[in-house]
Amino acid sequence: MSFTDWLLFLHIASAFALVAALVTFWSVAIAARNVDRPVDSLRYFRISKPANILITVGTIGTLIFGIWLAIDFDAYKVWDGWILIAIVLWAIAAGTGQRGGMTYQQAAQLAGRLDAENRGAEPSAELKAMLQNRQAMWLTIISSVAVLLILIDMIYKPGA
Amino acid sequence: MLAAIRPDSWNFPLLLHVFGAMVLVGGLVTAVTALILGWRRDTAAYTRFAFWTLLVLVLPAYIVMRVGAEWIFSKENFVEGQEPDWIGIGYITADLGALLILITLIVTGIANRRLRSADGGTSVLARVSAVLTSIILAAYIVAMWAMSAKPG
Numbered sequence: 001m002s003f004t005d006w007l008l009f010l011h012i013a014s015a016f017a018l019v020a021a022l023v024t025f026w027s028v029a030i031a032a033r034n035v036d037r038p039v040d041s042l043r044y045f046r047i048s049k050p051a052n053i054l055i056t057v058g059t060i061g062t063l064i065f066g067i068w069l070a071i072d073f074d075a076y077k078v079w080d081g082w083i084l085i086a087i088v089l090w091a092i093a094a095g096t097g098q099r100g101g102m103t104y105q106q107a108a109q110l111a112g113r114l115d116a117e118n119r120g121a122e123p124s125a126e127l128k129a130m131l132q133n134r135q136a137m138w139l140t141i142i143s144s145v146a147v148l149l150i151l152i153d154m155i156y157k158p159g160a
Numbered sequence: 161m162l163a164a165i166r167p168d169s170w171n172f173p174l175l176l177h178v179f180g181a182m183v184l185v186g187g188l189v190t191a192v193t194a195l196i197l198g199w200r201r202d203t204a205a206y207t208r209f210a211f212w213t214l215l216v217l218v219l220p221a222y223i224v225m226r227v228g229a230e231w232i233f234s235k236e237n238f239v240e241g242q243e244p245d246w247i248g249i250g251y252i253t254a255d256l257g258a259l260l261i262l263i264t265l266i267v268t269g270i271a272n273r274r275l276r277s278a279d280g281g282t283s284v285l286a287r288v289s290a291v292l293t294s295i296i297l298a299a300y301i302v303a304m305w306a307m308s309a310k311p312g
Contacts, residue, residue, distance in 0.1 A: 001309050001311065004278050005308075005309045005310070006309070007311045008308050009305055009308045010312025012304065012307075012308040013304065013305075013308070015182070016181075016182055016185050016304055019182035019183065019185070019186050020182070020185050020186035020189045020190075022186065023182075023183055023187055023190060023217065024186060024189060024190040024193070025172065027187075027190045027209075027213055027217065028190075031209060031212075043197075043202055043205055043206070044209075046197055047190065047193050047194050047197060047206075048207065048219070049193075050189065051189070051190075051193075054189070077275070110215075140209065148179075151175065151178065151179060151182075152175060155171050155174055155175045156168075156175075157173050
């Protein structure tokens, strides 16, 4: 395997990690949407813990290995239109994903605090409101659509 | 940069294949995490979540991935018996993976049903599901390496 092959593998592996994390977040967000007991929500938040690592690895890895690949591969340049589109979409996905994820992080902290106070089995309206936060949901939708558009851009390579 | 320049007519089947594969791996990661978490505690809740993830996410994603794979393979016009190694790895992992996904789905479904009626406790079947799902995930990571690095 050449160095370029390794770069391509790492770039694609990062993309898989990124999408795997989004799939986990969506699965958990949908399953936990009507949950109001901290103890139940904590169960879902535990499932999303590995996804927190995958999203970081995937987000950073796709950008670094993607740019490295564009520099290494003679046929492409970093300033090619489709690569610039991908970088802009990456920034949108990362920004909106981080903003949307903050609400769920706060919900996890609240659930943890209530559970530590032995109130884990009591329904919490505040927790339910956080898990059903429309702004967080929309930010996650925008982030996911941006990732899907990056995938389409990578395959169709408009202008290449 | 998911692939080199190719005819435009190959793009949609490739998109279908890659998108299906990504969701498939994501679904498996989610199911494995839930099943491992349920190894010792809250087994019923985690097994139920894993079962629905396998049924609603992993199985449809596998179908999308496999349809895309067959579609693009039909366009590539490889000479029969002389396909590159990475195609062989892809076929083996995909077909063996399908069998394992179906077995895992059935085993997890039975575990989920038993745990629901037993009202708690742990389950050997759920642990078997955790192992099987981990094997499938490992196989697809190898397939992803073969598809991207294209050995042979």
